[in-house]
Amino acid sequence: MSLMNFTAVELGKKIKAKEITAVEAANAALDAIRMREQQVHSFVTVDEKKALDRAEQVQKGIEDGTYTGPLAGVPVAIKDNMCTKGMLTTCSSKILGNFVPEYTAEAVLNLERAGAVILGKTNMDEFAMGSTTETSAYGVTKNPWNTEHVPGGSSGGSCAAVAAEECFYALGSDTGGSIRQPSSFCGVTGIKPTYGTVSRYGLIAYGSSLDQIGPIAKDVTDCAAVLEAIASYDSKDSTSVKRDAYDFTAALVDDVKGMKIGIPRDYFGEGLDSEVKEAVLSAAKELENKGAIVEEFDLSLVEYAIPAYYVIACAEASSNLARFDGVKYGYRTQDYQGLHNMYKKTRSEGFGAEVKRRIMLGSFVLSSGYYDAYYLKALRTKALIKQAFDKAFEKYDLILGPAAPTSAPRIGESLSDPIKMYLGDIYTISVNLAGLPGISVPCGTDSNGLPIGMQLIGDCFEEKKLIRAAYAYEQTRGYRHCPIAEWR
Numbered sequence: 104m105s106l107m108n109f110t111a112v113e114l115g116k117k118i119k120a121k122e123i124t125a126v127e128a129a130n131a132a133l134d135a136i137r138m139r140e141q142q143v144h145s146f147v148t149v150d151e152k153k154a155l156d157r158a159e160q161v162q163k164g165i166e167d168g169t170y171t172g173p174l175a176g177v178p179v180a181i182k183d184n185m186c187t188k189g190m191l192t193t194c195s196s197k198i199l200g201n202f203v204p205e206y207t208a209e210a211v212l213n214l215e216r217a218g219a220v221i222l223g224k225t226n227m228d229e230f231a232m233g234s235t236t237e238t239s240a241y242g243v244t245k246n247p248w249n250t251e252h253v254p255g256g257s258s259g260g261s262c263a264a265v266a267a268e269e270c271f272y273a274l275g276s277d278t279g280g281s282i283r284q285p286s287s288f289c290g291v292t293g294i295k296p297t298y299g300t301v302s303r304y305g306l307i308a309y310g311s312s313l314d315q316i317g318p319i320a321k322d323v324t325d326c327a328a329v330l331e332a333i334a335s336y337d338s339k340d341s342t343s344v345k346r347d348a349y350d351f352t353a354a355l356v357d358d359v360k361g362m363k364i365g366i367p368r369d370y371f372g373e374g375l376d377s378e379v380k381e382a383v384l385s386a387a388k389e390l391e392n393k394g395a396i397v398e399e400f401d402l403s404l405v406e407y408a409i410p411a412y413y414v415i416a417c418a419e420a421s422s423n424l425a426r427f428d429g430v431k432y433g434y435r436t437q438d439y440q441g442l443h444n445m446y447k448k449t450r451s452e453g454f455g456a457e458v459k460r461r462i463m464l465g466s467f468v469l470s471s472g473y474y475d476a477y478y479l480k481a482l483r484t485k486a487l488i489k490q491a492f493d494k495a496f497e498k499y500d501l502i503l504g505p506a507a508p509t510s511a512p513r514i515g516e517s518l519s520d521p522i523k524m525y526l527g528d529i530y531t532i533s534v535n536l537a538g539l540p541g542i543s544v545p546c547g548t549d550s551n552g553l554p555i556g557m558q559l560i561g562d563c564f565e566e567k568k569l570i571r572a573a574y575a576y577e578q579t580r581g582y583r584h585c586p587i588a589e590w591r
Contacts, residue, residue, distance in 0.1 A: 106131040108584065111177045111271040111325040118165060118176040125165065125176030128271075129158035129220050132178040136222065136269045139587055144244050145264035147183045148191045149223035154178065158220045165218065173328050173352075175218030180270040182261050183224035184231055185211055185316070186305040190221075194307050195239035195260075196229045198427050198434045198453030208305025209340070210274060210316045210333040217332040222270055225260030229455045230424065231278055231309040233257055234527050236285070237518045238457040245514070246288060247587040248553055252511040255285030261319050262289040268588040272320035272329055276306055278313045279412055280506070280531025283543035286319055287506035287556025290545045290583060292573070293319040294326045297563050298538035299344035301330075302337035308423040310416035311342075313535040321582050323544065323574040327351040330566065346564065354567035359575045360394030362568070365499035367402035370530055376509045382547035382555040383505045389579045390503075390572065397503070404491050405533070407484050409525060412532040413461075414468050414481035420458075421465030427453065460521065489537040496562040501572055505530050506543040506556035530558060540566045544573045545583065554583075 106128065109117070117123045133151055140146060158178075164170040181187060184194045186204035193199045211221070228238040236244040236259025244259045246252040247267035254263040258275030262285035265273050275282040277295035286293030294317045301316045308314060318329035331352055336345040366387060371380055391397045429435035429449030436448035454462070468477035495502060507527060517524040534541040539560055546557040557576070561569040 107135050107268040107588070109271070110321045112173050112328050114271055115173045115175060115177050125158040125162040125220060126155065128176060129154050129178050129222070132222055132270055139267050139269055142245065142250055142587060143247050143263050143267045143269070144242055145225055145260045145267060145269055146180070146223050147193055147195060147226050147241050147260070150190055153190070154220055154222050161218045161220055170218030172217045172332065174214070174332055176220060177271050178220045178222050179214060180222050180225045180261060180264045180273040181211055182258055182273070182275050183227055184276055184307045185274060186307070187211060187221065187224065190224065192224065192307070193241070194230045195227045195241055196453065196455065196458070197240045198449070200240070200434055202433050206305065209302035209335070209337045211305065213333045213335055214274070225264055225273060227260050228257035229458050230307070230420070231257040231276060231281055232420070232457050232461050234284060234524050235512070235517050236260060237514065238455055240455060243514055246511050246553070247585045248290060248511070249551070251513055252553060253288065253514055253517070255288035255507070255511060257281040258319065259285045262286050262291055262293065265289070265291045265319050265321060266585050266588065268584070272318060272325050274316060274333070275319050276314055276316050277535065278310050278416060279535050280528045282317045282319060283506045283531050283541055283556070283558055284528065286543040288511035288554065290554030290585060291319055291321060292323055292326050292545065293317060293543050294330055294566070294569070295534060295541045296330060296334065296566060297540045299342050300334050300346065300566070302335065302340045302343050304337055304339040310419040311423065312419060313416060315535070323570060323577050324355055326542070327355055327570050351566055351570055354570040355574050356571055357575045357578050359390055359572050362395045362501065362572060363499045364390060364395050364397045364501045364503050364572070365400045365495055366397060366503050367405070368399050369402050369405040370504035374508050374526070374529070375505060378549040379505050379507070379509060379555050383503070383557050386546035386557045386576055387503050390576055393575055395572070400495065400498070402491055402495060402502070404488050405529070408488060408533045408536060409529060411481040411484040411488065412528070412536055413464070413525060414477050415485060415536070417461045417465035418469050418478050419465070421462045421469060424458070424462055457521070485536045488533055492533070492537045492539060500568050502560040504558050506558040510549045510551070510553035510555055534560055539563060540569055542569045542573050544576060
């Protein structure tokens, strides 16, 4: 068995038991990156020297008792929209191609406090705008299960790195499904926590009311351990929530007896691939066989989620991305006349097509005469969607459905039709609009051998129920390694 086949928690135990050192683990991950990166292209930046120096430091800390947690010494990859002091942070955009932050995101600091070893930064859709990791200025990431297909997005680099076993776990960010959808496409597990559970300090913003950092790993146990490490109250983030408890690993129990799970009829209608439908309903049956009470219900308002989401997200993006102007940091055009021309040319040259499209859409819906017609209406719709979920959670512990309407599309298919790409987020975006937690767990493969993911949605701050149900289901199938992960 290769070292890279272990889960993060399994590796952490072996390091603690002195069977493996943190340096050996880091070297194994760096070897895997060298071997597979040309085919997958999960990373934008890999800092071998920094990773090995950190591994040596952590190993000493484990030996002297400084680091005692389950992730001490375990190599991790970080999505390239989280600031890392002294390491390039580009958001996969030309406009931040030379940006090296002076501080580290709080979630990443929490991992470092737990003894994590950072390998590098993963590729993503530019500024997290996309569902395929094809809008990156640094090239397309490919799905490790079939390199002719996309890994999903925008956290496609993180999910592909975990699936290809180039790292043991990764951090992603989720604005409208950007952890759960690529986790589904790459056959890994990903959690989007309740809004405010993980600090957004140091996360380069796309949609501030929607963004949330979360873990991506091989299994539910790893995700629970990582979430326990990164979740904390942070006074530097005004949206951070002080929770009573962060012991998410306590929910790793194979018991769903009496748990009420609702399946929205709206999620299983037109547009859902038949193989995805079959795999997800089969997973629901497994939970029912374990004692859960599973029934269908009408969630309503599903068809309004996509327009509401894209109006709100693009409006926030147009405001957040105004800071990238070539003055303070990042790319600046070489040839310009005057300040206004410098702004214009810097942004024209620095931003990609999808980012420009969303900035223009956001600026339009916030403009005079359209603010009430679009933006305010979208905010009212967001409130109605939250009410619909509140009503559902009066009756059900969890909601079960697909993470995406299809398995991973071929490279180039979605990018040629932006509306089709936006519709691919139909099952995930409502969770962000309502600030809820969600998890994607592998539940099968289609006839082409591509992974399919089941999504579980919980009420606010009910991550433990999600973890319990996902863990119970996971016991029925185990983890499937993708073909590239078997390369030696």
